[in-house]
Amino acid sequence: MTSPFRRRVLYIPGFDPVPPxxxxxxxxxxxxxxxxxxxxxxxxxxxxxxxxFGWGVTGQFPAGTGQxxxxxxVWADVVQGSMGRSIPATYAQxxxxxxxxxxSGALFRLMRLRRGPVIAALYPIVVLLAQxxxxxxxxxxxxxxGGRLVHWLPGLIAGLAAxxxxxxxxxxxxxxxxxxxxxxxxxxxxxxxxxxxxxxxxRIAAFARRIAEVxxxxxxxxxxxxxxxxxxxAVSVLADVIRSGRSRADGRLALLTLGHVVxxxxxxxxxxxxxxDLRFLSARPEATWVDVSAxxxxxxxxxxxxxxxxxxxxxxRRGPLVLSAAFSRTLSPETRRALRRRWFRLHFQYLHAxxxxxxxxxxxxxAGPLRLGDRxxxxxxxxxxxxxxxxxxxxxSRGAP
Numbered sequence: 001m002t003s004p005f006r007r008r009v010l011y012i013p014g015f016d017p018v019p020p021x022x023x024x025x026x027x028x029x030x031x032x033x034x035x036x037x038x039x040x041x042x043x044x045x046x047x048x049x050x051x052x053f054g055w056g057v058t059g060q061f062p063a064g065t066g067q068x069x070x071x072x073x074v075w076a077d078v079v080q081g082s083m084g085r086s087i088p089a090t091y092a093q094x095x096x097x098x099x100x101x102x103x104s105g106a107l108f109r110l111m112r113l114r115r116g117p118v119i120a121a122l123y124p125i126v127v128l129l130a131q132x133x134x135x136x137x138x139x140x141x142x143x144x145x146g147g148r149l150v151h152w153l154p155g156l157i158a159g160l161a162a163x164x165x166x167x168x169x170x171x172x173x174x175x176x177x178x179x180x181x182x183x184x185x186x187x188x189x190x191x192x193x194x195x196x197x198x199x200x201x202x203r204i205a206a207f208a209r210r211i212a213e214v215x216x217x218x219x220x221x222x223x224x225x226x227x228x229x230x231x232x233x234a235v236s237v238l239a240d241v242i243r244s245g246r247s248r249a250d251g252r253l254a255l256l257t258l259g260h261v262v263x264x265x266x267x268x269x270x271x272x273x274x275x276x277d278l279r280f281l282s283a284r285p286e287a288t289w290v291d292v293s294a295x296x297x298x299x300x301x302x303x304x305x306x307x308x309x310x311x312x313x314x315x316x317r318r319g320p321l322v323l324s325a326a327f328s329r330t331l332s333p334e335t336r337r338a339l340r341r342r343w344f345r346l347h348f349q350y351l352h353a354x355x356x357x358x359x360x361x362x363x364x365x366x367a368g369p370l371r372l373g374d375r376x377x378x379x380x381x382x383x384x385x386x387x388x389x390x391x392x393x394x395x396x397s398r399g400a401p
Contacts, residue, residue, distance in 0.1 A: 004058070004065040005369035007221045008049075008214050011072050012207065012237070014228025014261075015185040017079045020053045020072035026351055027070065031057065031363045033353035042367060047071070049217075052210070059367035066369040073207045075233075078199055083184045087167050090180060093187045094128055100190040106267040112390050113263060113309060116298030120343065121186055121264065127179035131170045139163030178344065185229070186264065194268025196236070207237045212246035215253065221371045223254045228300065228347065231260035231291075232274055235306075239277035242286050249285040254372035256365065257291045257320065258350040259299065262306035267391045279312040282319055288373035289319035292350060292360055295384065296327035299347035308387035323360060324382035330354040 011023065028044050035042045041060040047069040048056065054071035085093065101107040101121075110118050139159035146155020174180040191197060196204065214222050226234025238255055247253050266274050281287065295302035305322050307313050327336065327346070332355045339346050351362055359379075365372060381387075 002064065004067045005220050006218070007066060007068040007223055007366070008217065008219045009068050009070040009223045009225060009366050010207075010211055010214065011070060012224065012226045012230035012234045013072065013074075013076070014230045014259075015079055015188060016228075017076050017083060019076060020074050023072055023351075024053075024055045024070075026348075027055065027057075027363075030352045031367070034357070034361065034363045035059075037353060037355060038357055038361065038364070040364070040368075042363060057367045059363070059369075061364065061368050064369035066367050068367045070366065071210075073210065075200070075203050078203055079188075081199070082188045083181070085184070087171055090183060091128065091132065094125060094183055097183070097187045097190045098125060100193060100268065101186075104193070104269045106269070109267050109390050109392070110263055113304050113386060114295070114301050116295075117261060117264070117301055120182065120299050124179040124182040124186070127177060128183060131167060131179070135163040135166035135170075138166055189229070189265045190268060192270060194265055194271030194274065196273060200233075204233060204236050204240065207233070208240040208244065211237065211241050212244060215241070215247055219252065221252055221254060223256060223366065223372060225256045225258065225366070226260075227258045227350065228261055229265075231257035231306070232262045232265050235262070235281055236274060236277045238287055239281045242281070242284050247286045251288070251371060251373060253286055254288040255281075255290070255320075256372060257289070257306070258362075259293055259297055259347055260291060260304075260306050261300055263301050263304065263309055263391070266306070266310040266312070275310055275312045278307045278310055279314050282307040282312070283314045283316045285318065287319075288371070289321070290323060290372055290376055291320040292323050292325050294325040294327045294349070297325075297346050297349065298343050303382060303384050303386055305381075305385055305387040309390045311389040311391040313387075313389065321376055321379060322381045322385045322387075323376070323379070324384065325350060325354075325360050326358055326382075330356050330358045330360070332356055 013023065031042045043058045045056045047054050049069055052071045053074065054069060057068050057070065059066045139162050142162050143155045143159035146158050171180060211222065211224060224234050224238060234255060234257060241247055265271050266278065281289065291306060293300050293302045303322060303324055307317065327349065335355055365375065
């Protein structure tokens, strides 16, 4: 009897303030659904290594048995700390963010890629300004009416109170609108012109130390998964791990990026650290890197090669392999209709079951008996990959990061 394949999965979420238990419950429920559809078996339980938050999973597949310990590398507290802003502070944040993207030219370069994520980036700006216009209009009407009927001062007070109430109401229902949430997301990336804030650099360093510790263990594969904004964090984390000399070119270390939004950060003027990490990691033999996205995901840069479009491609590039999750083929028409206009749900589809699965299966990748590199050995990039160097920050032609 052969020993099961032993994998350690370290998952880096995107800009998400929710606690990590959400990812455990999502993995369990969607894993059961995918196993039922695809004809394999998953069993869930505790991890052998209980450091941090996570869960264990054992998979029975036609190719063999896999055992995985999954750990969430948490930065939700950093996200929460960046979102605790007043309504006026959020509008000031909006102005700074628009200036950062438009003033640097990053917005116009992003427009040359996918329309979907650019529309998603403009959405909170348009919605928040519309909310402000409605609040001011109502306040102005009450001010005018109060002045005509009583006196301008009570009318002004009533108008300001009404405008404040309207803005407060919109803030309260943002769990359905997501304008404030998205504004905080883009503002977080743009706050230092693309340079990581100190609190995030500290968390990246902690993640790198944790992954280096795991690499010292007896695992058949150490798989780092980064989703959405977590994709570019994962790039910087693994670049730091490799620079530290704590990894070997033995095929054990792998990176899976899902639904990336790398250009939203890498196109900014002070994102030299991220661009250097993209360039460095894409040429290293220590890590196998596969990037999965889908043009049907309007919140990501579907099939945009994160290294190439950022203008960071080295001559000795090895990765990533850019693959499509192909929602139009891997989701049934019924499922696609049910998910229509549910943009955030589609952005998380990579972590869900597919009712017509293709060669991308999150649960087989994380719980199965094959390394990521072996699973996609010999594969070419998916058709439709965008690999032109759209980003051209000042100094790029001189080789600056």
